[in-house]
Amino acid sequence: MGYAQIVATVLAGAITVVAVYLAVRAVMTITAVIRQGQPDPARFEDPKTRTKTMLVETVGHTRMLKWSAIGAAHWLVMVSFVILSSLVLEAYFEVVSPRLGLPIIGHWVVFGLVTEWIGILGTLGILYLVFVRQRQKPGKVKRSRFLGSTMWQAYFVEAIIIGVLIFGFLIRGFKVATGHFEYPLWATPLSHAIGSVLPAWADGATWMALIKILISMSWLITISLNPTMGVAWHRFLAFFNIxxxxxxxxxxxxxxxxxxxxxxxxxxxxxxxxxxxxxxxxxxxxxxxxxxxxxxxxxxxxxxxxxxxxxxxxxxxxxxxxxxxxxxxxxxxxxxxxxxxxxxxxxxxxxxxxxxxxxxxxxxxxxxxxxxxxxxxxxxxxxxxxxxxxxxxxxxxxxxxxxxxxxxxxxxxxxxxxxxIESSFPSEAGVMLRNLENKGNPWGAPQNTREDWTKGLDFEVPRVGEAEFDYLFWVGCAGAFEDRAKKTTRAVATLLHEAGVNYAILGEGETCTGDPARRIGNEFIYQMLAQQNVETLNEAFGDQKVKRIVATCPHCFNTLGNEYEQLGLKVEVVHHTQLLAHLVKEGKLTPVQPIDGEVTYHDPCYLGRHNRVFDAPRELLGSAAGKDITEMPRNQERSFCCGAGGARMWMEERIGKRINVERTEEALATGAKTIAVGCPFCYTMIGDGVTGKGKQEEVEVVDVATVLLRSLKQEA
Ligand code: SF4
Ligand code: SF4
Structure with a gap:
């Protein structure tokens, strides 16, 4: 061991001791902060599914890959971080002697091959991520996704990764140049290429290994001094969070x-x-x-x-x-x-x-x-x-x-x-909460008008208790009281009647599911309404084994299907577009008259993103329109909200641009003559948007069910 190796070993050891000490202290700080939170024992249930999900999402990068190129680049960087950590460890042997490598696998050609290519691809991946960050940096693009992010931390992490990769190749290059490199050219072409232009400096690999360790440890020291540096700590915490x-x-x-x-x-x-x-x-x-x-x-x-x-x-x-x-x-x-x-x-x-x-x-x-x-x-x-x-x-x-x-x-x-506790919320929402509490619906309409939408239909709408039913048709407050939504309710009832589906409504027995109260934060009113509905539904279904509900409102659909389970009611809930798509497939409803012009579809958040129903409305529209729909740029998982969810329907929108206007502009830009929706709130918001733009004569907003009804033979 020469003078260079002694100095490099001492420096590498010293900085590592400091870095490890600070890292342990930072981990203790993070753990202590997290432990300040309230207990949540359910998070420890079902370790098998949790482990599987965590592995799929991290190793498979399933969520990142939705942003395809960025996801692929990030996957390469993640893999290179894991694999190339072994090369940082190897650097501790290389400062002692360029002839040394990792014990056991250190001279294995497969190790040389894998680390070489992961290093090359990781370098390309990180350069691409730097490029993306540059291209989308605040000031360059409007409302950049990086606005408010701590940019120096991200650049620091990216620079460190590039530095570690570069010095990794330089170590190998000096080993090639001095004849200490054991891997063949075919397995490690870049290392050989670098080695061919480097001088045969005997201590080159030692100093390069020391620099690599100094860079790596300065990263560890920096992130340890900044326990809130999520851009670095997520590498460790993401596994637990997922x-x-x-x-x-x-x-x-x-x-x-x-x-x-x-x-x-x-x-x-x-x-x-x-x-x-x-x-x-x-x-x-x-x-x-x-x-x-x-x-x-x-x-x-x-x-x-x-x-x-x-x-x-x-x-x-x-x-x-x-x-x-x-x-x-x-x-x-x-x-x-x-x-x-x-x-x-x-x-x-x-x-x-x-x-x-x-x-x-x-x-x-x-x-x-x-x-x-x-x-x-x-x-x-x-x-x-x-x-x-x-x-x-x-x-x-x-x-x-x-x-x-x-x-x-x-x-x-x-x-x-x-x-x-504080009774502090936008005052206009107070009317909605009072109506829910006193009248069982956000509009404050009298309960005895809940069935008014049935007036004028040329068939009898069956009520629970009057007949056997396969589906309980949950009309919802909008569907019962709001003029536009009532059209949807009537269309769905007509279609179910035409298709010979055994269904029944609760009529005056129905009250709001409680969704707007729950989303605004009034759990008390939600619980009151939900418990009442659970009782009504239990009574309505009696001893039926299969308890099926069809709902036109995605908010009701979500609350009935996902939230009432927390109160002990387990029901099978379908959205009307799912049931109607099934009836079309079964041949019970046959669209024959394609509607005029292009059709676009707005995914309601609580149907699409929250409950993954993307295909049924599109299939229905496709069969009713006789052609594929024209998609908006933001569709399906990336659909853009209409602005009504989270009880925002009952709050004034005083700040910024109106969300429904933003979405309506996107819909109008498709050139479609029909904007189809699958939610009464979206119907109102986009409908108002179209009227606000003065386009109501040229463009129609309708529910998918109405589109289907118009295209049926009977209607033709
Ligand atoms: S990691 Fe943070 S910034 Fe990125 S999507 Fe999640 S919450 Fe938003
Ligand atoms: S509006 Fe939608 S995207 Fe924005 S914070 Fe709320 S849930 Fe998230």
Missing amino acids: YFKRSPEKPAGSGLGALKPMMSEGKPLDFEEADPEKDLFGVNQVEQFTWKGLLDFSTCTECGRCQSQCPAWNTAKPLSPKLLVLSLRDHAYAKAPYLLAGGGKDLMGEEKATEAQLAHMDVLALAEGNRPLIGGVDENGVIDPDVLWSCTTCGACVEQCPVDIEHIDHIVDMRRYQVL
Whole structure:
């Protein structure tokens, strides 16, 4: 061992000791922050499915690959990070002697071959990611997905990866040049090519290996000093975050479909027993999120995919799901020393720490501990209330997030506290809540007018109790009271009648499913309505083995099918487009008269993204129109919300561009004469959008069922 090797070994050892010490300390900090969260025992259930999902999503990169080229590049970088970590380890042997390699596999030609090609492809992958970041950087493109991301951290990580890869090839090159390289040319062509132009410097490999170690350890030191550096830490945390996702069996984001029930001490809150002095009613302090929430915040990579798809962000509202997560993360880490030193507020807002404890606390952490979680700029709040109320719960963020962050649950948890404890929410939504409480529907229509839509039909609509039925037709409040939606209800009833389907309605027995109350955060009203409906449905189905419901409203469809299970009702729910598509396939309905002009289709968020029903409405429209539909640029999983979800239907849209206008412009740009919808709220929003544009004479907005009805032989 020469002088160079001794110096390099000492330096490599010293920096490694420092880096490992800091990394252990950072891991302890991250763990301590996450442990501040509330219990959530359900996350440990079903380890088999969880493991499988985690492996599929990470190794298979299933979510990232939706962004094909970027996903492929990221996959290469991920694989190169894992495989080439072995070469960083090998560098510790190479500083001692260029003849040394990793024990056992270090001189194996397959190892040389794999690491060579992974190194080449990883370099191309990271260069492509740098190029994408440059091409989409803030200032260069409007509303860049990287706006608000900590850019230096991403460039730092990318530079480190490039540096490690370059110095890896230089080590090999000097080994080639000095005759210490054991792998053949066919397996390691780039290393041989580099070696052919390098001088035969005996200590070259040693110094290159030292630089590679210094670069790697400076990365470890930097990320250890910055435990909120998600762009680096997600490499480790993403595995856990995906493993612990809420519904591991779901192909899309875990936080779609049903909302997380209100929890207190790891159990769903029982409203009959609940006491706001002892139980959590939503979230008002960052430590009131579950530990999984805090893990979510820690794992965010700052990639901005969620931001790029968010309808609120894209229409200049103050909400960006990424910035929301980053604010919660930064606050959680800044507040952690205060909490860990015994500070924190109890449910009545009283300080838990003693005067003596407070006197010894870190001043910045204490200040952060006293910051309100929700509050406007003048209150120095972490999250502005306008951010919370801008969300349509469309699920685009959850769907796109590569590490399965559950944004909607966090937003609704904060809404719950605002509504249930603070009674603080957009005042116009109060009318809707009062109507739900007093009349059982958001419009406040009298219950005895629920069946008015049946008037004038030339057949009798069967009621539950009057006849046997295979499908309970859940009409929904919009379908019963709202003029445009009533057309859909009548069309569906007519089609079911024509096809000879045994169905029945609840009529005056139906009330709102509670979806708008739940999404705005009023779990109390939701529970009241939901329990009433569960009782009515149990009675209606009696001892029927197969309990099937057909619903025209995707919000009812989602609540009945996914959320009533939390109250013990298990039913099979289909959307009317699914049932009608089935009837067309069976030959029970035969479209014969194609409709005029092009047709486009707007995917409702709660039908498409939340429940993966993309094909049935398209099949129906295809058969009714006699041709393929003209898709909007944003369709299916990437569809753009109409602006009505998350109870936004009952709130004024005062900030930015109206979401329905943005979507209507996209629909109109297709040149279609018919904009088909599958949701009464989308019907209203897009319908208003078309009227607002003065295009109502040229372009018609209709439900898919109406399109089908018009194309039937009987109608022709
Ligand atoms: S659910 Fe939709 S509106 Fe809400 S933050 Fe996510 S993308 Fe934005
Ligand atoms: S998509 Fe997920 S990881 Fe990316 S910025 Fe949004 S929350 Fe963070």
